Structures are given as C-alpha cells and as structure tokens.
Amino acid sequence: MTIRAKHRKRYRLVPCALAPDGQIISPEEAVRGNLHWCPECKNALSLRLSKLQNPYFAHTNKIKCKLEHSSVVLAKHVLHLVLTRWMKGSGDPVEVQPFCEKRYELPREEIHQIKLNHGIRIHPKRTLHSHLSLLDQHGYPILHIEIRDKPRTRHIKHPSWLEVSAEEVLSNPYLLSSLNPHMNFSTSIPTQLNLFDFAPPYPSLSSHH
Numbered sequence: 001m002t003i004r005a006k007h008r009k010r011y012r013l014v015p016c017a018l019a020p021d022g023q024i025i026s027p028e029e030a031v032r033g034n035l036h037w038c039p040e041c042k043n044a045l046s047l048r049l050s051k052l053q054n055p056y057f058a059h060t061n062k063i064k065c066k067l068e069h070s071s072v073v074l075a076k077h078v079l080h081l082v083l084t085r086w087m088k089g090s091g092d093p094v095e096v097q098p099f100c101e102k103r104y105e106l107p108r109e110e111i112h113q114i115k116l117n118h119g120i121r122i123h124p125k126r127t128l129h130s131h132l133s134l135l136d137q138h139g140y141p142i143l144h145i146e147i148r149d150k151p152r153t154r155h156i157k158h159p160s161w162l163e164v165s166a167e168e169v170l171s172n173p174y175l176l177s178s179l180n181p182h183m184n185f186s187t188s189i190p191t192q193l194n195l196f197d198f199a200p201p202y203p204s205l206s207s208h209h
C-alpha cells in the first residue's frame with residue numbers, strides 16, 4: 001500500500017539511517033559530514049535541512065527504494081528506530097496488546113537484539129519471515145513482528161508471532177496491537193515457553209530484502 005500524506009510528513013521519505021558504526025539513527029542524531037546509508041536499500045543518504053531547519057534524510061541519488069513507496073517497509077524501519085531508542089533507554093516504552101486483551105510493556109531487560117527480515121523455520125518445509133524479531137541474550141525469540149497492510153486470512157498459530165497493521169504502527173509505533181486472535185504474548189510467561197518445539201539453536205535464515 002502507498003504511504004499516506006500525513007505519515008510522509010511525519011517520517012519524511014527516509015525516517016532513519018545506518019550510521020558508520022552500523023547503528024540505526026534518526027536525522028536528529030546524525031552527525032554532519034558522516035556517511036549514512038539507507039537501512040532498506042543500503043544506498044547512500046544525504047542529511048538535508050528543511051525550510052524550518054529540521055534535519056532529514058534523503059537518498060543521495062534518485063533510486064527506486066521500497067522505503068519510499070511501501071507503508072509496510074516504512075513502518076518496519078520506524079518501529080526499528082523506536083525499539084532501538086527504547087532499548088538504549090532514551091525513548092518511550094513500547095507496549096504489546098494481544099487481540100482484544102490488555103496491554104503489556106515489552107520486557108526491555110530481556111531483549112538483547114533486534115533482527116530485521118528474520119527467517120524462522122516453523123516446519124521442515126515452511127519458513128516464515130518476520131519484519132522484526134526481538135531475541136534474548138541466547139538468540140531465542142521473544143517476539144516476531146510481522147507488519148501487514150491487511151490481516152492474514154489464516155492467522156499464524158504461534159504465541160510470539162505478532163501481526164500488526166502498517167497503518168496502526170505508523171499512527172502510533174508505541175502500541176503494537178495484534179491482528180491475530182491466536183497470539184497470547186504475556187511478559188509473565190517465561191521466554192522458553194515462547195519457543196517452537198524444535199531443539200535449539202534454530203536455523204537462522206536471515207536475509208535482506
């Protein structure tokens with residue numbers, strides 16, 4: 001789905017960038033003179049100033065990048081930035097709301113890593129790709145986030161598979177409401193119970209799309 005004008009205005013074309021140290025940063029955190037790359041297509045970004053002197057990122061060269069055309073891809077990177085900031089202790093908490101249930105704050109102290117476009121084998125013949133996966137210190141999944149324009153017709157039956165709407169993420173990236181009635185994420189459940197029934201370690205099939 002294309003990106004609505006209000007989201008475009010709020011997040012600009014490119015909401016965040018990869019800094020030279022590989023960290024994901026906002027335009028406000030960018031250092032002028034440093035090189036910055038697009039987190040989606042990995043091409044060079046320029047740091048520019050708006051008429052109101054607010055910094056923003058734009059692709060240096062005109063290229064076709066999904067970040068500028070897909071609300072799902074934009075939401076993925078907005079959420080990545082929000083989660084990264086929060087993990088560093090400098091942003092508002094992110095809450096999860098299972099389908100029609102009460103909200104939980106994500107267990108920040110348990111999250112050690114965020115992986116983008118993470119491949120998860122749920123069956124010997126079936127691999128799912130999450131947009132963002134939150135992993136604990138052992139690399140085990142706490143939450144797999146899938147961003148969608150429309151809900152799945154057949155939901156994934158997995159307790160830590162969180163299906164969210166791109167539109168809702170862009171409107172409020174601090175509250176992740178599940179579209180999936182089978183999701184029953186709870187911070188009171190030990191992380192181990194969120195695992196698949198396979199023996200760890202799970203094959204990591206990460207790839208960049």
Ligand SMILES: [Zn+2]
Binds near residue numbers: 038040041043065066
């Ligand atoms: Zn790009």
